[in-house]
Amino acid sequence: MNYFPDEVLEHVFDYVTSHRDRNAVSLVCKSWYRVERCSRQRVFIGNCYSISPERVIQRFPGLKSLTLKGKPHFADFNLVPHEWGGYVSPWIEALAKSRVGLEELKLKRMVVSDDSLELLSYSFPNFKSLVLVSCEGFTTDGLAAIAANCRLLRDLDLQENEIDDHRGQWLNCFPDSCTSLVSLNIACLKGDINLGALERLVARSPNLKSLKLNRAVPLDTLQRILMRTPQLTDLGTGSFVDEPDSEAYFKLKHTISKCRSITSLCGFLEVSPHCLPAVYPLCSNLTSLNLSYAVGLQGSDLMKLIRHCVKLQRLWILDSIGDDGLCVVACTCKDLQELRVFPSLPFEAGPSPVTERGLVAISVGCPKLHSLLYFCQQMTNAALITVAKNCPNFIRFRLCTLDPTKPDADTMQPLDEGFGAIVQSCRRLRRLSMSGLLTDRVFLYIGMYAEQLEMLSVAFAGESDKGMLYVLNGCKKIRKLEIRDSPFGNMALLNDVGKYETMRSLWMSSCEVTLGACKTLARKMPRLNVEIMNENEVEFNLDDAQKVDRMYLYRSLTGKRKDAPDFVWTL
Amino acid sequence: MSSPENQPQDAAVELNFNDTELTLGLPGAAKTGSKREFSHTLEASSTSAKSPAQKAQVVGWPPVRASRKSVMKKCKYVKVAVDGAPYLRKVDLEMYQSYDQLLSSLETMFTCLTIWNDLNQKNCERGKNNNGGEYVPTYEDKDGDWMMVGDVPWNMFVESCKRIRLMMSSEEATTGFGARRGSSE
Numbered sequence: 001m002n003y004f005p006d007e008v009l010e011h012v013f014d015y016v017t018s019h020r021d022r023n024a025v026s027l028v029c030k031s032w033y034r035v036e037r038c039s040r041q042r043v044f045i046g047n048c049y050s051i052s053p054e055r056v057i058q059r060f061p062g063l064k065s066l067t068l069k070g071k072p073h074f075a076d077f078n079l080v081p082h083e084w085g086g087y088v089s090p091w092i093e094a095l096a097k098s099r100v101g102l103e104e105l106k107l108k109r110m111v112v113s114d115d116s117l118e119l120l121s122y123s124f125p126n127f128k129s130l131v132l133v134s135c136e137g138f139t140t141d142g143l144a145a146i147a148a149n150c151r152l153l154r155d156l157d158l159q160e161n162e163i164d165d166h167r168g169q170w171l172n173c174f175p176d177s178c179t180s181l182v183s184l185n186i187a188c189l190k191g192d193i194n195l196g197a198l199e200r201l202v203a204r205s206p207n208l209k210s211l212k213l214n215r216a217v218p219l220d221t222l223q224r225i226l227m228r229t230p231q232l233t234d235l236g237t238g239s240f241v242d243e244p245d246s247e248a249y250f251k252l253k254h255t256i257s258k259c260r261s262i263t264s265l266c267g268f269l270e271v272s273p274h275c276l277p278a279v280y281p282l283c284s285n286l287t288s289l290n291l292s293y294a295v296g297l298q299g300s301d302l303m304k305l306i307r308h309c310v311k312l313q314r315l316w317i318l319d320s321i322g323d324d325g326l327c328v329v330a331c332t333c334k335d336l337q338e339l340r341v342f343p344s345l346p347f348e349a350g351p352s353p354v355t356e357r358g359l360v361a362i363s364v365g366c367p368k369l370h371s372l373l374y375f376c377q378q379m380t381n382a383a384l385i386t387v388a389k390n391c392p393n394f395i396r397f398r399l400c401t402l403d404p405t406k407p408d409a410d411t412m413q414p415l416d417e418g419f420g421a422i423v424q425s426c427r428r429l430r431r432l433s434m435s436g437l438l439t440d441r442v443f444l445y446i447g448m449y450a451e452q453l454e455m456l457s458v459a460f461a462g463e464s465d466k467g468m469l470y471v472l473n474g475c476k477k478i479r480k481l482e483i484r485d486s487p488f489g490n491m492a493l494l495n496d497v498g499k500y501e502t503m504r505s506l507w508m509s510s511c512e513v514t515l516g517a518c519k520t521l522a523r524k525m526p527r528l529n530v531e532i533m534n535e536n537e538v539e540f541n542l543d544d545a546q547k548v549d550r551m552y553l554y555r556s557l558t559g560k561r562k563d564a565p566d567f568v569w570t571l
Numbered sequence: 572m573s574s575p576e577n578q579p580q581d582a583a584v585e586l587n588f589n590d591t592e593l594t595l596g597l598p599g600a601a602k603t604g605s606k607r608e609f610s611h612t613l614e615a616s617s618t619s620a621k622s623p624a625q626k627a628q629v630v631g632w633p634p635v636r637a638s639r640k641s642v643m644k645k646c647k648y649v650k651v652a653v654d655g656a657p658y659l660r661k662v663d664l665e666m667y668q669s670y671d672q673l674l675s676s677l678e679t680m681f682t683c684l685t686i687w688n689d690l691n692q693k694n695c696e697r698g699k700n701n702n703g704g705e706y707v708p709t710y711e712d713k714d715g716d717w718m719m720v721g722d723v724p725w726n727m728f729v730e731s732c733k734r735i736r737l738m739m740s741s742e743e744a745t746t747g748f749g750a751r752r753g754s755s756e
Binding site: 074076077078079134160162188292293342343375400402404459484485 | 629630631632633634635636637638639
């Protein structure tokens with residue numbers, strides 16, 4: 001089937017950009033596979049242990065942009081022991097040895113060392129973009145190497161990483177000749193930075209569009225920076241604290257009002273509510289607002305601010321906004337597409353001011369909503385049914401009641417019907433995360449209706465193996481299933497072992513699965529890595545009837561990984 | 572001030588004797604190891620019946636990333652004055668989960684004192700003059716009143732406490748603080 005010369009095929013394939021589409025293209029025939037693989041520049045590896053770096057490099061010699069993910073999602077919530085793995089060093093070493101002209105690297109939940117960053121920094125002369133999300137293992141020394149050696153650096157984006165801050169002068173390591181920065185995000189750095197170096201760096205970066213500062217950057221420095229960057233579109237403030245009658249604040253108000261290009265605002269890691277009005281002039285242009293770290297703001301401050309944000313499409317906020325505040329959002333932000341409401345207080349400090357009432361209001365006022373993450377005090381079936389009717393376009397729906405097994409607050413019934421309504425109404429749902437009192441019934445609904453579901457997170461839910469079976473049998477497109485503290489066991493696990501090769505991974509912790517069943521599964525499916533993790537590092541109890549604390553299985557072409565720590569047993 | 576036959580009330584508080592050596596240490600220097608005692612106490616004090624509060628103190632719930640959790644955690648530094656001490660100290664009440672932990676940490680800080688811990692009365696020998704005096708922990712609340720530490724649930728205390736004072740009390744006054752109070756939680 002080769003009607004066209006390779007160059008034409010390649011030209012056509014240039015328009016095929018999504019990974020899945022390109023994967024599909026490569027399966028058509030041998031010549032398409034060949035042309036596709038030679039022309040592919042962007043590669044996405046959802047599980048760094050599914051394939052070896054050498055094989056990736058061999059297949060895609062034109063690789064320029066690599067995305068890697070390491071630890072399982074539940075690692076975010078301390079369910080995966082430290083030292084589990086997810087090391088990026090073999091990848092960077094293999095790439096450095098090869099002739100790949102790497103330009104972009106994006107890592108999520110991986111362990112990154114300073115040595116790796118240093119190797120990265122001088123191995124690829126065209127390296128432009130480094131994005132690290134929820135990573136750990138490195139210090140500001142590694143960042144210094146990146147700054148010093150990546151002459152064409154365009155993006156340095158550090159999101160929620162655990163970075164050992166040596167409070168050094170790493171910002172000074174950007175040479176004077178570095179003028180290419182477009183995006184700089186240092187918000188997660190905990191220590192002080194050299195403010196002068198920051199200002200000078202910003203001053204010589206005419207292309208800078210996105211700047212996210214950390215807590216150590218005070219208001220007056222922000223003002224001086226904004227003077228230099230009127231073209232900024234994406235701003236994350238550091239410390240937003242000053243006296244309301246101070247000169248610095250007065251200047252800031254004036255400077256901010258000139259920044260007409262800012263459409264995305266975040267930060268406020270420290271904030272005095274009386275300083276907030278300085279950003280009001282920006283609000284009417286904002287499409288994205290992230291105040292989820294602004295602990296210093298009360299509901300009333302948030303409401304006043306949001307009333308101005310008529311164009312908002314994405315809002316990340318703390319639950320201190322309350323149901324009333326969400327009503328304000330519903331009235332104001334008619335274009336809202338994504339909402340995340342995070343908890344602001346530890347559980348012991350009292351009930352959250354966000355309930356089902358806020359969510360219903362949002363669903364009425366914001367029909368374009370397609371992505372939700374909602375931490376709340378309570379939920380009801382009636383509310384979820386209403387939400388499902390008002391917002392049939394959900395792609396991502398994640399609900400978390402602060403008490404994980406809380407029933408319907410009005411009827412005391414399980415929330416099965418509510419979530420059932422969501423999956424039945426939202427035919428394009430790809431990601432679902434549930435909480436509250438849930439029986440097997442909700443899984444029946446999910447298996448029946450959630451045809452596009454790719455990722456499901458289950459906690460403290462279900463009554464029997466039937467629940468898990470409904471999902472595995474019904475959800476044809478499920479790729480990632482993560483389950484904790486639910487009564488699913490061997491029968492569900494072993495019912496259809498072939499299913500797991502169609503998925504990226506399965507996580508089960510504190511369930512009813514036994515060691516014997518995991519061994520059986522591993523034996524039947526050699527191309528799955530079945531990892532068992534024990535609480536402590538003692539010898540694994542070899543009793544097959546013993547329940548397994550944590551099981552993580554994933555398909556892999558590389559077999560058992562060699563970097564697993566002692567407490568991980570690959571069957 | 573201490574007499575050789577003193578038996579420190581180690582049944583009342585978990586005290587690492589190395590930590591109680593009198594030093595001119597910087598504030599917070601005595602805190603090494605306090606994190607481990609933390610979790611020991613948490614485990615020890617949790618009951619088998621799972622109340623809603625304890626259910627939600629399950630690992631990894633609510634599911635928020637560590638970076639968010641650490642931002643939520645508020646710092647609540649209050650001054651601690653001890654009668655007769657030449658300078659005050661400051662403690663972060665958010666670092667503790669119970670009165671026991673707070674008082675044992677204060678005792679570590681002010682090593683020449685013994686805090687009379689009303690909550691573990693049965694373990695104290697009453698009327699005994701340890702290290703030169705009994706100290707009664709008191710605090711100033713939001714209304715400006717001086718209250719005895721231990722009456723209200725811990726979280727309420729953290730919320731309302733503005734400063735702490737360890738008052739020197741005579742033996743006679745001590746016996747006046749009679750009846751045991753209920754659980755501090």
